[in-house]
Amino acid sequence: xxxITQSPKYLFRKEGQNVTLSCxxxxxxxxxxWYRQDPGQGxxxxxYSQIVNDFQKGDIAEGYSVSREKKESFPLTVTSAQKNPTxxxxxxxxxxxxQGYNQPQHFGDGTRLSIL
Amino acid sequence: xxxxxQSPQNLTxxxxxxxxxxxxxxxxxxxxxxxxxxxxxxxxxLFMLSSGKKKHGRLIATINIQEKHSSLHITAxxxxxxxxxxxxxxxxxxxxxxxxxxxxxGTQLTVWP
Numbered sequence: 001x002x003x004i005t006q007s008p009k010y011l012f013r014k015e016g017q018n019v020t021l022s023c024x025x026x027x028x029x030x031x032x033x034w035y036r037q038d039p040g041q042g043x044x045x046x047x048y049s050q051i052v053n054d055f056q057k058g059d060i061a062e063g064y065s066v067s068r069e070k071k072e073s074f075p076l077t078v079t080s081a082q083k084n085p086t087x088x089x090x091x092x093x094x095x096x097x098x099q100g101y102n103q104p105q106h107f108g109d110g111t112r113l114s115i116l
Numbered sequence: 117x118x119x120x121x122q123s124p125q126n127l128t129x130x131x132x133x134x135x136x137x138x139x140x141x142x143x144x145x146x147x148x149x150x151x152x153x154x155x156x157x158x159x160x161x162l163f164m165l166s167s168g169k170k171k172h173g174r175l176i177a178t179i180n181i182q183e184k185h186s187s188l189h190i191t192a193x194x195x196x197x198x199x200x201x202x203x204x205x206x207x208x209x210x211x212x213x214x215x216x217x218x219x220x221x222g223t224q225l226t227v228w229p
Contacts, residue, residue: 041221105149105217
């Protein structure tokens, strides 16, 4: 079955360390997204990509970096510059909406990142 | 200011009750999504709608574009419906990122047997 795979499910980071969260999809979707979820808040967009080798900052990109070398993969690196990285991270993908035609987003199961 | 507001924030019901969750938004949209987040964190899409009403099993979603309001109804609620329900909108503004969504904070639903 097609879907989105995020790994690991739980991740622990020491202060000053960079960590990379994996997101892989086999849905043949062009667009991929990274969201951050904090308690009591809605999901917030970190980065998104609509095509291989291209990506744009979302609302809260500071302290994060991404790459899109393959259509199927969109890894997120949480750098040491991110001062409050403890959160739940969700990856999503969708087809590129055509003119007047909307596409649903498919979500992974998320990665919970904690600081040691 | 959040573009998407949900109410209530928390909702407790007895099994069998009719549930309504509301969503209001402040921008013109091309689509509205209702999502369900399970206790483990995974999210599934329940509905995507841009007008009228959709029904899937015991779930019904309605939208009023003029009033910028949507409701999610659950008929004959069951403990397995316990989850966080999230409303999200895709702005119609051409300047917006293709496909990006703005999310409400979610409604935690607990259904007791």
